[in-house]
Amino acid sequence: MAAAKRKLxxxxxxxxxxxxxxxxxxxxxxRINYWYSGTEIVGAQQWHDEIGNALAKCNWLLLxxxxxxxxxxxxxxxxxxxxxxxxxxxxxxxxxxxxxNFKKLSWTLNSFQRVDFTGNFDEGCxxxxxxxxxxxxxxxxxxxxxTKSKSIRKRK
Numbered sequence: 001m002a003a004a005k006r007k008l009x010x011x012x013x014x015x016x017x018x019x020x021x022x023x024x025x026x027x028x029x030x031r032i033n034y035w036y037s038g039t040e041i042v043g044a045q046q047w048h049d050e051i052g053n054a055l056a057k058c059n060w061l062l063l064x065x066x067x068x069x070x071x072x073x074x075x076x077x078x079x080x081x082x083x084x085x086x087x088x089x090x091x092x093x094x095x096x097x098x099x100x101n102f103k104k105l106s107w108t109l110n111s112f113q114r115v116d117f118t119g120n121f122d123e124g125c126x127x128x129x130x131x132x133x134x135x136x137x138x139x140x141x142x143x144x145x146x147t148k149s150k151s152i153r154k155r156k
Contacts, residue, residue: 006132008034009058011078013068019097019117020064026125029139032132034062055081060091062128065114066098069105076105083108093131095124 008027012020024036035054051074061082069075082088083106094102094114102109115131117124122138129136 007058008060010036012064013072015068059087067100
């Protein structure tokens with residue numbers, strides 16, 4: 001799929017926002033189009049509608065797997081949406097951030113190849129970028145522009 005047509009949805013628990021912000025900074029640095037609630041949703045917006053609109057516009061789901069994500073109703077809803085939509089077929093990528101029983105989210109996740117982020121972050125990024133044949137270049141210095149979430153709600 002052409003890079004211009006690839007848009008990633010970052011599905012995660014709010015408890016994992018630090019990791020997702022770091023990942024979002026790397027995606028931005030590599031000019032990979034993504035949607036992340038921490039930077040896209042501002043206070044007073046109907047966040048559930050914004051999430052639905054984003055899922056409708058995206059065609060890749062990056063699923064950050066942690067114990068908090070496994071417990072999250074919203075992560076489960078986002079995953080079910082992607083599993084049900086044809087454009088996400090073969091475009092769901094579980095990112096194992098912390099060991100967890102991810103089968104509780106969906107029994108289907110066991111059949112997906114996971115990208116391991118439990119160890120070295122840069123190596124996890126390298127594995128992820130190989131999926132799209134993109135050369136990963138570590139971000140030197142800071143982790144990029146780390147935007148604080150403008151949202152005042154906790155959705156997950």
